[in-house]
Amino acid sequence: MADLTGSDLTAAKAQDDVAAPPSAPRRGGAAGLVRWDTAVGALLAVLLLCSFGFVGDFGNTLNLSFLIGNTLPMAVIALPMTMLVAAGEIDLSVGSVAGLSGAVMGSLWNAGMAIETIIPLCLLLGLVCGLVNGLLVTRLGLPSLAVTIGTMAAYRGIAQIVLGANSVTDFPQQYLDFGSGRIPGTFLPYAAIPWAVLAVIAVLVLHATGVGRSLFAVGASAEAAWFAGIRVKRLRLSMFAATGVVSALTGVFWVLHYASARYDNATGLELSVIAAVLLGGVDFDGGKGTLGGAIGGVFLLGTLENTMSLVDVSAQSQTVVTGVLLVVSVLGPRAGRQLARTVARRRSAGSGSAPAATG
Amino acid sequence: MKIRELAIGAVLVLMLAATELDNGSFLSVQGIKDLLLNAGILVLVATGQAVVVITRNVDLSVGSVLGITAFAAGDILQDGGNPVLAVLAAVGLGIAFGLLNGLLVSIGQVPALVVTLGTLYVIRGVDSLWVGSREITANDLPASYSGFGHDGLWAIPYLGLLAAAVLVVVAFYLRHYRSGRELYALGSSPEAGRLAGVPIRRRVLTAYVLCGALAGLAGALYLARFGNVDSGTGSGYELTVVSAVVVGGVAFTGGSGSVHGAALGALLLTSINSVLPAIGVSSVWVLAIDGVLLLAAITVDRLTALRVARVLRNRAAATRSLRDHPARTRRLRHG
Incomplete structure (x- = not known):
């Protein structure tokens, strides 16, 4: 009797294992019918159509270039951040690295250095910041969350030491034009071109090379990835380094775009980037997600902010919306998965009892 | 982990002694009082945060909760309300936000960091919408209320005494109550805790509610201490609180550390803030x-x-x- 119930359980469990994985993503209610990143893309399209249709000033060239220019910092950092999150890590110090790079840029400019030497130095500084994060995480085995909360404060603090309460604004005009101008005849800012190049590289690396596959493998299970011959630590370290460089680059762009180098540039940028990446369907626990989804999330958030300010929704309500979106974007997939699992279990329990009764 | 608390205590004493040697007026009665006044609020919030971190979670929304509860208390006092009612309202509001965070983390099974990052935004946004450009100044408050935030017995402010009392109660609960020990058990290993019959969701919820309540109390005391509250009050405070807790030996990985360690961490961080200007280092x-x-x-x-x-x-x-x-x-x- 005991044996029978035992085999019954095993049969049900085996059925569950066989049936659940392929069917779960599709059967999980509304959230499981389509892929999450496709849904984000569709939502973005709907939002864009509504904004073009109903918000008067949305469609003009000036506003579109504002929208893209203001969203670009988020969009640039989202590229390496997606890779980090896919590999099961996170970097909260990106906003501070951008601020530090801007502050150093300002103080070196004040010291009379040429901007052509300053920018590479800032990128080098970003590399060092990223390496510090990465070495603390990989060599000491510290959680990336704790490390980057620490470096978030430390880098911002160093920026404050470097520049104090000053702001530097007198950068050369052709660089400022690059930061805020747009390609003649279009609504695209100049800076959208380097971003597009970076985005293509990032998509290729994450979705078409072994490095990308390794990142997902590390995020799904670092130990399994290590046994499969992936150099987990080196991979993570290089991702942190890349995030540092890209954040520093964003800091330089921020200074040129807003024509002001201050120590508190890009404060809170890490929050919007992470919100956008998670909104784009990249799993916080690692191993899942697409760059397309993350970029969709970034522009969804950026467009939402732009449209809301056009229809006179205050900045404060926008904060509420960002926060709610962040919570919903992590709660949604989990709730969907939970639902899918319950449905699959009920289904397999129903079909599992039939063979047990006959046998 | 007793060594950790001793080490922080030693660093603290050394630092204060060295500063006193350099600047003789640093440890005057007023100096000690200011130090304890500044530390009191941070100790309260750090105590609540420590309990949450012990369960292997984190609450990043404490700064926003402190800001909104401080304004709520001020709003009641401004209209001539009862001070006790104002403090209770602040604590109640804190409990409500703690409940929200706790439910999302324990029932929703969402990573605590992401959820509380989200509620950090949401609560701050709601606060700004409600407060707008209004602000509460010390003139709007009854003298007895601001008095509580400044006065004390000789060098020890009432605020510090209150923080110490809360600290002792929470430490006793964590050490001697079954449910307090279970917080350590589930933080140390959630899976083992579940198998040992610890009601994980309820305990995590309790931790968040306690953290919210203490943040609310801290908000009411912040109002009494500083008298000046607007929509930006408490922003960025979560960073200081988390630093204090972790410096005090409560590990992010859960299951270890103590609230008095966190309190010492808070005292150390506050002291650094007071020491730097005293020895002539810029506050940047x-x-x-x-x-x-x-x-x-x-x-x-x-x-x-x-x-x-x-x-x-x-x-x-x-x-x-x-x-x-x-x-x-x-x-x-x-x-």
């Missing part, structure tokens, strides 16, 4: 020092943990070889 250094201290604390924790693990492994290996080769026992005992 404060943020960087906080961050570096946090990094140093987690690094030291990790290195100690690795060392302890190695010692235990060696000892286990030695015991095993003694058991397997009895002949060597004598040699080892004599050696």
Whole structure:
């Protein structure tokens, strides 16, 4: 009797294992019918159509270039951040690295250095910041969350030491034009071109090379990835380094775009980037997600902010919306998965009892 | 982990003594009082945060909760409300937000960091919408209320006494109550805790509610201490609180540390903020020092943990070889 119930359980469990994985993503209610990143893309399209249709000033060239220019910092950092999150890590110090790079840029400019030497130095500084994060995480085995909360404060603090309460604004005009101008005849800012190049590289690396596959493998299970011959630590370290460089680059762009180098540039940028990446369907626990989804999330958030300010929704309500979106974007997939699992279990329990009764 | 608290205490005493040598007026009655006044609020919030971190979670929304509850208390007092009612309202509002965070984390099974990052935004946004450009100044408050935030017995402010009382109660609960021990158990290993019958969701919820309540109380006291509250009050405070807790030896990985460690961490961070101006260092250094201290604390924790693990492994290996080769026992005992 005991044996029978035992085999019954095993049969049900085996059925569950066989049936659940392929069917779960599709059967999980509304959230499981389509892929999450496709849904984000569709939502973005709907939002864009509504904004073009109903918000008067949305469609003009000036506003579109504002929208893209203001969203670009988020969009640039989202590229390496997606890779980090896919590999099961996170970097909260990106906003501070951008601020530090801007502050150093300002103080070196004040010291009379040429901007052509300053920018590479800032990128080098970003590399060092990223390496510090990465070495603390990989060599000491510290959680990336704790490390980057620490470096978030430390880098911002160093920026404050470097520049104090000053702001530097007198950068050369052709660089400022690059930061805020747009390609003649279009609504695209100049800076959208380097971003597009970076985005293509990032998509290729994450979705078409072994490095990308390794990142997902590390995020799904670092130990399994290590046994499969992936150099987990080196991979993570290089991702942190890349995030540092890209954040520093964003800091330089921020200074040129807003024509002001201050120590508190890009404060809170890490929050919007992470919100956008998670909104784009990249799993916080690692191993899942697409760059397309993350970029969709970034522009969804950026467009939402732009449209809301056009229809006179205050900045404060926008904060509420960002926060709610962040919570919903992590709660949604989990709730969907939970639902899918319950449905699959009920289904397999129903079909599992039939063979047990006959046998 | 007693060593950790002793070490922080020693650093604190050394730092204060060195500052006193450099600047003789630093440890005057008023100086000590200011130090304790500034530390009191941070100690309260850090105590609540420590309880949450012990369960292997985190609450990043404490700064926003402190801001909104401070304004709520001020709003009641401004209209001539009862001070007790104002404090209760602040604590109640804090509990409501703690409940929200706790439900999302425990029922929703969402990573605590992401959820509380979201509620950090949401609560701050709601606060700004409600407050707008209004602000509460010390003139709007009854004298007795602001008095509580400034006065005290000789060098010890009432605020510090209150914080110490809360600290003792929470420490006693964590140490001597079954449900308090269970917070450590589930933080140390959620899976083992579940198998041992710990009601994980309820305990995590309790931790968040306690953290919210203490943040609310801290909000009411912030109002009494500073008298000046607007929509930006408490922003960025979560960073200081988390630093204090981690510097105080409560590990992010859960299950270890104590609330008095967190309180010492809070005292250390506040003291640094007071010491720097006293020895003539610009206050722009404060943020960087906080961050570096946090990094140093987690690094030291990790290195100690690795060392302890190695010692235990060696000892286990030695015991095993003694058991397997009895002949060597004598040699080892004599050696």
